[in-house]
Amino acid sequence: MAVIGWIGLGHMGGPMASHLVEAGHDVVGYDVDAGMAERAAATGVRVVTDAAAAARDADAVFTSLPRSEHSRAVLIGGEGGRIGLFDVVRPDALVLDTSTVDVATSRACHDAAEARGIRFVDAPVSGGIAGAHAGTLTFMLGGEEAATGEAAGLVGPMAGHAFVVGGPTAGIAAKLANNLMLFITLQASSEGARLAEALGLDPTIFHDIATVSSGDSWPLRTWYPVPGVVPTSPANRNFDATFTTRLAEKDLSYALEAGDAAGLDLAAGRLAMERFTRLIDEGYGDLDCSLVVKYVGRDGRTPGFDPEA
Numbered sequence: 455m456a457v458i459g460w461i462g463l464g465h466m467g468g469p470m471a472s473h474l475v476e477a478g479h480d481v482v483g484y485d486v487d488a489g490m491a492e493r494a495a496a497t498g499v500r501v502v503t504d505a506a507a508a509a510r511d512a513d514a515v516f517t518s519l520p521r522s523e524h525s526r527a528v529l530i531g532g533e534g535g536r537i538g539l540f541d542v543v544r545p546d547a548l549v550l551d552t553s554t555v556d557v558a559t560s561r562a563c564h565d566a567a568e569a570r571g572i573r574f575v576d577a578p579v580s581g582g583i584a585g586a587h588a589g590t591l592t593f594m595l596g597g598e599e600a601a602t603g604e605a606a607g608l609v610g611p612m613a614g615h616a617f618v619v620g621g622p623t624a625g626i627a628a629k630l631a632n633n634l635m636l637f638i639t640l641q642a643s644s645e646g647a648r649l650a651e652a653l654g655l656d657p658t659i660f661h662d663i664a665t666v667s668s669g670d671s672w673p674l675r676t677w678y679p680v681p682g683v684v685p686t687s688p689a690n691r692n693f694d695a696t697f698t699t700r701l702a703e704k705d706l707s708y709a710l711e712a713g714d715a716a717g718l719d720l721a722a723g724r725l726a727m728e729r730f731t732r733l734i735d736e737g738y739g740d741l742d743c744s745l746v747v748k749y750v751g752r753d754g755r756t757p758g759f760d761p762e763a
């Protein structure tokens with residue numbers, strides 16, 4: 455049994471931390487949102503009143519925070535002389551950031567940790583809120599060999615798969631490249647679904663064909679944007695979010711930034727980004743990102759979507 459600090463008990467962090475409790479660890483958690491902290495307390499997380507108190511005595515510290523700036527502030531500190539957790543944790547502690555951040559932030563965290571002799575692993579996840587609850591997330595681990603090896607064992611109770619991807623920032627690199635593909639294939643399945651419908655095909659028959667043919671993809675199987683075809687599709691629930699457009703826009707912006715820095719032309723990714731930005735501008739940032747299907751029809755009709763509902 456280890457003492458584990460957990461900072462950020464949100465939609466992902468809360469259920470992830472609960473699996474570590476189930477595995478017998480003593481999990482000490484903190485969230486700025488008292489409601490989220492309370493929900494985690496109900497699963498056996500020992501909730502404390504600040505991040506330092508959660509991290510100070512821990513063998514390992516996890517963070518699950520919304521955006522790059524939150525990871526930087528919590529781990530490195532800075533603004534207004536604020537102390538980050540790298541200056542608080544035990545010298546032998548392992549620190550893992552499961553948040554999706556940009557590459558520069560991940561690099562800054564590795565550098566800050568190394569400067570203080572702390573072991574840090576970038577440990578982003580894929581599998582969504584459902585995977586966090588089920589304990590079947592895919593972890594992508596980046597860092598020094600000994601640290602990632604230890605991390606792979608530690609994440610076991612939350613993971614379906616844990617990949618040691620490589621050195622510092624390799625985990626976040628894999629996550630951003632994966633999500634770039636996710637959002638491009640989401641666009642593809644939206645266009646395919648609407649074309650099949652326009653050509654008179656039964657959506658279920660077309661979906662059955664495409665899932666065993668070369669048009670197959672994760673969004674096709676999970677988010678098919680036509681009501682009544684796939685039980686997990688947001689189109690069955692007026693595009694209530696399983697993955698918000700705001701979150702998709704964040705992840706894709708980090709991937710595009712990384713592409714720019716590498717001198718790449720990620721044209722399909724930019725198109726997907728333009729669609730997410732449009733949804734947010736129209737006030738749909740909190741709805742599911744599969745609502746991009748809205749822009750395929752020229753008549754403004756979106757099967758399964760009633761903006762007034």
Ligand code: NAD
Nearest residue numbers: 462463464465466467485486487490519520553554582583
């Ligand atoms: P969330 O907003 O539900 O959870 C983040 C939590 O961090 C919130 O409860 C918030 O109150 C807390 N927080 C913010 N600042 C804090 C601080 N300074 N100290 C302590 N707590 C603080 O978001 P989420 O959906 O749980 O996502 C968390 C991370 O996981 C994000 O980086 C996201 O990109 C990534 N992720 C999310 C999904 C998903 O499907 N939701 C999938 C994969 C990865």
